[in-house]
Amino acid sequence: MIDQKLSKLVFGISLAVLLLLSIFTFSRLSAFKTYTEVVDHSNQVLNQIVGLRSGFKSLMANQRSYLVTKEPKYYEDFQAERDSLRSSVRIFKRLTQENKVQQLLINNLETDINERIQGLLVEVINDTSTAKYKFKQMDLIERNNDINDDFNETLNKMHKYELNQMHQKLKGKKFEEQFTPFLLLITSLLAIGIISYSFTIVLAQLKRQQQMQEQLKENIDKLNKSNQELEQYAYVASHDLQEPLRKIRTFSDMLVKKHTDGLSSEAKDIVSRIEKSSEKMTLLINDLLSLSRLLSTKKELKPVDLDEVINEVLHSFEDKIITENVTIDQVKMPVVIGNEGQLHQLFQNLISNSLKFKREGVKPVIKFRLNSISKWVEDLEIKYYQISVIDNGMGFSNEYRDKMFAIFGRLEKTNTIDGTGIGLSICHRIMENHNGEISAEGIPNKKAQFNLFFPIPPNE
Amino acid sequence: MNEKPLLFIAEDDADDQLLLLSAFEELQLNYMPQFVENGEQLWQKLLTILENGNRLPGLIMIDLNMPLLGGRELLQKLKKNQNLAHIPVLIITTSSAPGEVKKAYADGAAAFITKPASFDGLLNMVKLIHDFYFKLVILSEN
Structure with a gap:
């Protein structure tokens, strides 16, 4: 500057x-x-x-x-x-x-x-x-x-x-006749000097800019490299952590199966607690792995029909929806540009949350809604689809809503509900990957609403 | 098939060896698999068999991540050798990176299996493999 x-x-x-x-x-x-x-x-x-x-x-x-x-x-x-x-x-x-x-x-x-x-x-x-x-x-x-x-x-x-x-x-004439060429020369030299100086400044600036660009490129390369390392780290972590965990689970399982007569009921209880904890850790590692994969994968984007995605996800929860008598209220959803697998995971997480955080004694309802909204970034208008997933479950207080998207930022710290607390940060990451946003609004013991903002493709 | 099935397993992890052995015992099969610690050992073992004209295994199971010669390289070596390429190779691993499965099949693996996380699962896996390869299908013995 x-x-x-x-x-x-x-x-x-x-x-x-x-x-x-x-x-x-x-x-x-x-x-x-x-x-x-x-x-x-x-x-x-x-x-x-x-x-x-x-x-x-x-x-x-x-x-x-x-x-x-x-x-x-x-x-x-x-x-x-x-x-x-x-x-x-x-x-x-x-x-x-x-x-x-x-x-x-x-x-x-x-x-x-x-x-x-x-x-x-x-x-x-x-x-x-x-x-x-x-x-x-x-x-x-x-x-x-x-x-x-x-x-x-x-x-x-x-x-x-x-x-x-x-x-x-004519008094001044003689003086000026002698002095004018000299003065013109001086002024011209001065002009040339100043212009050359400004030229060197501009050159120096260009050079610095170039250096900065190179620096930036280097940083991007470094960043890419560290991203790759992160990806590898995720794989190694998942593999190396899964290995001993799998063994803990298998051996404790084996202990119960093969020595069922020799174990007291207390010992069996302890082993079953070991198993439960290891199982939970497996889920945790798998979720962490899928989150880290979201950071690094650059999959091709293509038009995805969200109706299809939502129907597939609902189908995978069919048993639960029927046994718990869940009301599903759907509207027509648009086609967005995105990664089908990630979008599947997104709705999988949201719907599974809605099913998970239901209220005792209240018939669960999951509603889907679609709106179009505009956001202004300076002078540029960006149009978004706002897709809302609304349930009538346990809800949450709005003061916690930013925490929810942080990793492990789970509100409900009870053991009665399964989950790792990574689901919403995965959703957040997926929306970022789609140049969109996610927001949440809730009323405790009444409703939870998650809004997904997808940029509307320009030709629509 | 009168002879007992001959099964080689390349597995560097002692715990996994123990678990697999336990599973074979538990299922009361009339044979035990032969273990090697890594790909290099298995490769040498097979070369010795070929040299002496002894009996080749009917089935090979290999772990992907092993020291010295890893599972991926071993698979490629096996499939390139005309005397060994006919033996079905099962890949047994803890977890798979994206693309790993496809590559293994492309390289000639007969099956890609992730290690079960429970003893029941392990028993089931060994039983299925035994029933399929040593009861249902016909394996080439030489």
Whole structure:
């Protein structure tokens, strides 16, 4: 369980690392794209600054050419240059619309340009006007120089500012360009390491599981072997115990038969007690033997008609049933999958118990009943036949009912009733062999009921 | 049949030998069985008889569980020997494991008998065997 948790954790971590790696790679790629955009944008802005500078100069050059030559072509050029300069300003404004500093500077610059254009026009008017030298030439030149200086200063500021902006935005770029491959490598190595680690964990787990399976197989083999030994033990025990017992019985029998005249009645009584005890021990050994055979035999299962089995058993008790005037109340019984010999033994034991534990002075009745019931094992419904054998004999108190199925767990410890006390444990074992169960319920001096639960074959 | 019946019994247990002898005495039969302690002794005894050309037993009774040569192996050896295979072999044992009976008959046993648990039963058994083999059926004498 701990191993499973650990491997789950490690797999989780490796997944997380892989996810991190993808996110990281993606964000790096996006960052590079952003950097490219930043550089593009700044280049555009810088180009515009260069254009503004050269446009401003061309504007003045065209005006001078016109003033000197009076060619209308230069005046037209001047006007075209003026429009282009204004359009450059608009473009610049649009490019830097998100930057307040540049907006402020371009506004200043626009004022300068407008004033300068005005100044240039004034010069033209001055030159062509009938009111010659309306303004003092020196005043005009001084004023224009101020504007030019202001224009250049503003433009330089813009240029410097833009360069600064770009450098600031690209500050992280160089570091990341150097660091990103290294980081990617580290992360990938980490992922590989963790995945390899989880792989070894899974391998180790598989190996351990395999070992456990082998261990289990070994244990099963051992168990089978000890079962076989038990079987042999049962045979040896039965044979070796029976041998001296048989001799005790035969010799005591022989003593009575051959020396009947020489024995006192007390001696005869003693010998007969020896015989009785040995007889009982023979029964005990035989029952033990049949119980141990039930543990080990794996006989083939086949459909068995319980009606036939019950009728055969009842037939074998026919004499007793007639002499004791027993009422038998039968119902139709189903066919179950099982071992015929064992089922025979099962009903033999139950019916013989009912006949044995009858009540004095009460006419014995043995009833057979059949029901269908369902038991739930988690989500699985298992259907059972419930076969009940009910008698009106001595009964028993329900507090003892679990003891009855234990070996030698006999309730009635009287010598008036024959039996070894193994019968019900044999029944219990037989029901286990049939994947079924046995239960008991009783009322003292009224009834004993034994319920047999046989799984219903699936095709019915 | 003028000669007395000749019966060999392989039985390692002294008590069982005594019991069988008592039964023969009690029934007042005019012969006694010859006992050997195990299969090996019986086998040697039979080989000696064959060598000397003496009289072979009309019937053999063997216990299954004996030291040296056990009853199962002895039965197989007897049935494989062409000079001995004709002699009926009765298996006498205390109890039988499942499959034992079938195997014994398949190996050529004439009968499989569990030892009776009472003296009356034993007497009955000996009487039945005597009446069947030495009164009713004809046994080959050589």
